[in-house]
Amino acid sequence: MSMGAPAAAIEGIGLWAPGLPSWEAFVAHRRGEPVAGGAPARPAPALLPANERRRAPDTVLVALQAAQDACSAAGRDPAQLPSVFASRYGDLAITDHLCRTLAQAPEEVSPTRFHNSVHNAAAGYWTIGTGAHQPATALSAGPASFAMGLVEALAQLAAGAPAVLLVGYDGPSAGPLREVVPSEGLLGVALVLAACGEHDRLRLRLQPDPAAAAAAPPEDVAAGNAMAPALALLAAIAEGAPRTALPAGAGALVLQLEGSHG
Amino acid sequence: MHAAADIPRIAPLAVTALTATTALGAGLAAQRDALRQRRSGLRRIDFGRAALECWIGRVDGLEQAPLPRALAAWESRNHRLAWQALHQDGFAGAAAAAVARHGAGRVAVVMGTSTSSIGQTELAYAQREGERFPAAQAALRVHSPHALGDFVREATGAQGPCMTVATACSSSAKVFAHAARLLQAGLADAAIVGGVDTLCGSVLYGFNALQLVSAAPCRPFDAARDGLSLGEAGGYALLEREAAAPRALAWLCGYGESSDAHHMSAPHPEGLGARLAMQDALARAGLAPAQVGYLNLHGTATPANDGVEARAVAALFPDGLHAGSTKGWTGHTLGAAGIVESAIAVLALRTGELPGTLNSRVPDPACGPQVRFDDARRQVDYAMNNAFGFGGNNCTLVFGRA
Numbered sequence: 001m002s003m004g005a006p007a008a009a010i011e012g013i014g015l016w017a018p019g020l021p022s023w024e025a026f027v028a029h030r031r032g033e034p035v036a037g038g039a040p041a042r043p044a045p046a047l048l049p050a051n052e053r054r055r056a057p058d059t060v061l062v063a064l065q066a067a068q069d070a071c072s073a074a075g076r077d078p079a080q081l082p083s084v085f086a087s088r089y090g091d092l093a094i095t096d097h098l099c100r101t102l103a104q105a106p107e108e109v110s111p112t113r114f115h116n117s118v119h120n121a122a123a124g125y126w127t128i129g130t131g132a133h134q135p136a137t138a139l140s141a142g143p144a145s146f147a148m149g150l151v152e153a154l155a156q157l158a159a160g161a162p163a164v165l166l167v168g169y170d171g172p173s174a175g176p177l178r179e180v181v182p183s184e185g186l187l188g189v190a191l192v193l194a195a196c197g198e199h200d201r202l203r204l205r206l207q208p209d210p211a212a213a214a215a216a217p218p219e220d221v222a223a224g225n226a227m228a229p230a231l232a233l234l235a236a237i238a239e240g241a242p243r244t245a246l247p248a249g250a251g252a253l254v255l256q257l258e259g260s261h262g
Numbered sequence: 263m264h265a266a267a268d269i270p271r272i273a274p275l276a277v278t279a280l281t282a283t284t285a286l287g288a289g290l291a292a293q294r295d296a297l298r299q300r301r302s303g304l305r306r307i308d309f310g311r312a313a314l315e316c317w318i319g320r321v322d323g324l325e326q327a328p329l330p331r332a333l334a335a336w337e338s339r340n341h342r343l344a345w346q347a348l349h350q351d352g353f354a355g356a357a358a359a360a361v362a363r364h365g366a367g368r369v370a371v372v373m374g375t376s377t378s379s380i381g382q383t384e385l386a387y388a389q390r391e392g393e394r395f396p397a398a399q400a401a402l403r404v405h406s407p408h409a410l411g412d413f414v415r416e417a418t419g420a421q422g423p424c425m426t427v428a429t430a431c432s433s434s435a436k437v438f439a440h441a442a443r444l445l446q447a448g449l450a451d452a453a454i455v456g457g458v459d460t461l462c463g464s465v466l467y468g469f470n471a472l473q474l475v476s477a478a479p480c481r482p483f484d485a486a487r488d489g490l491s492l493g494e495a496g497g498y499a500l501l502e503r504e505a506a507a508p509r510a511l512a513w514l515c516g517y518g519e520s521s522d523a524h525h526m527s528a529p530h531p532e533g534l535g536a537r538l539a540m541q542d543a544l545a546r547a548g549l550a551p552a553q554v555g556y557l558n559l560h561g562t563a564t565p566a567n568d569g570v571e572a573r574a575v576a577a578l579f580p581d582g583l584h585a586g587s588t589k590g591w592t593g594h595t596l597g598a599a600g601i602v603e604s605a606i607a608v609l610a611l612r613t614g615e616l617p618g619t620l621n622s623r624v625p626d627p628a629c630g631p632q633v634r635f636d637d638a639r640r641q642v643d644y645a646m647n648n649a650f651g652f653g654g655n656n657c658t659l660v661f662g663r664a
Contacts (some may be wrong), residue, residue, distance in 0.1 A: 006447050006449065017305065041395060071661050082325065082407065087408055088382040088406065088407075088408070089407065090407060090428075095380070095383070098464055099383055099386075099464075100387060100466065101583075102387065102388075102463040102545075103384070103387045103388045106463055107313075107467065107470075109464075109467040109470075109471045110471065111468070111471040111472045111473075111527075114464070114467075114469075114472065115468075115472065115527040115652055116469070116524045116526070117306060118376065118428070118429075118430045118652045118653060119407050119428030119429070119430075119652045119653075120429040120430055120651070120655055121526070121601060121653065123521075123652025123653055124521075124526050124652065124654060124655065125427070125520035125526070125653075127522070127523045127653070127654060128523050128525065128526070129653065130523070131523050132521055132523055133520055133521050133522075133523050133534065133535060133538055134521060135439075135519030135520060135521065136429075136518070136519075136521050136653075136655060137427060137436060137440070137519070137655075138427070138428055138429050138655075139425045139427050139428065139440075140276040140407040140408040140411075140425070140426045140428060140664070141408050141411065141424060142406070142408045142427040144424070144425075145408070148423060148424070151423050151425075152329055152425070152440060152443070153446070153450060154442050154447065155440075155443035155446070155447040156443060158443065158447035158448075159270075159272075159442075159444055159446050159447070160269075160270045161441045166564065170281075175393060176386070176387065176393050176395050177383075179394065179395070179400060180405045180518055181405050181406050181417065182328075186418055187454070188448070190317050195559045202471030206318055206366075206449075208375060208423075208449070210367055210421070218483050221323075224493050228561075232540075241301060248420070248423075249415070249423070249424050250367065250421040250422075258456065
């Protein structure tokens, strides 16, 4: 089947990393400009009521913060956007807690922790918090998790969605899982992607390439986080680079960038 | 809220291979026989050391069926079931033929699961030495959600886009929607889709903690239903474009997805998300509700789900629809429910045998005439399958007769 490589306009970007609580802070950091100190240790997305914010897992908070920021940057109503949530591991602190409880006192498994343990917890909280009846999906693909999220988001645009929210996030590993599924700190990144139009400021085009190698993400942002491969794309956008590549299982997903986020 | 009017029709995709393995047995013939005989696969819990009072749909023989030596690094109950299911109904051969026909890089793998191999991770925790897993457990490639998709990629040799969809109990219905989009966007020419979920402590104790499990075999849509029975299952479908028509067992005609935006573990009280998913699936298939002959309901037998689903079905479909839940046969197989019940929908299209609902006697007052407890026999052209998950995540599929 011959078709043009899938493409999308990038309408809005959200990011939350330790010490860099916004996309603007990330851009400043990449340019070597000073970044304001006193960044919060934990994201606090305004769309969740305060009691929900206390109860929600950290991975949900970081995903929702990035998602909310990307939607406001794009000027899109979150309730109108289908969403794709990509996470390599989901919430490892909950996995650790559940497995520990099961090994010791299984009848003490908490019902709230159990329903928060589903991989689509962030997607669920997002649709509930924004009142979105639009489709939401949640996926994992090892180191290719963000790349496969991007593939799904562009496939949704090709299938007729006017715009899609893509969120990538992971959190710190815990307990004995630290050795087998390592991940450090919190990282959330989000893009609002739309069908290409005439006045797009920034466009992204996919080019799967089994022979390509993935670009290295910046070493000084969210180092060791399982979603860090996604930062190669955000760094390329911040720097105005014409292309980058994300790990994609077999080979890499080459991303051509046209225009600027200016 | 999105309107079905905005939903474009899709080109149907050929389902060129299909299989399912459940507590009813391995492969499609075992499913068909048990459905026809109204023989349940549920049994009183005999799994692990779980001290719970409930019934389960357990797949026999997995304990005695280790993975081949070359795949030993993937050892888990979930991958054993994934491997066993892959080798029923000639599916592994059909997948290999698709890889040869289209090229490995053009065959996608999209698998659904809710808990992947967490049962093996639970075992590693039980055996941990201080704060470390024993070396043999730490070395396994099983401790992450994508273990399933990665295992199926390894087992089939496909090298196209590969992902694991994990939206709880809608997971392996959504894989059909994901795959349809990959093919429509030209990112793949064929897709191996499916789902595998196995019994484990997390789901047995988790669903019990939520008080959603019945002490007796589940009774979907019964006025006196009091919870679900958990099961395990695995299954696959191979999807290709229209040119594969001569090999088609059935057609994937439409999919619909929606969010309840209501609660993490309770359905929308008016079934709004369920209705949106069914309407969008019909719109993508270009069908009127009256054209659907059989609907495999999500029908978990929890008090909340079945009432809401029955009302949504009664609001959308004419009285002639034959709708039933097969959870009384298989149990609720969670992330595998989508593929298992899609296989049952395709069997209904191919045999004209429409399963009713097992174990149930007195219909809930919410049930319209669509919800059937008795089986029926008649040819239908289109069959639908509902799968709804935690987080208010809904998916409906429509299949057409080949």
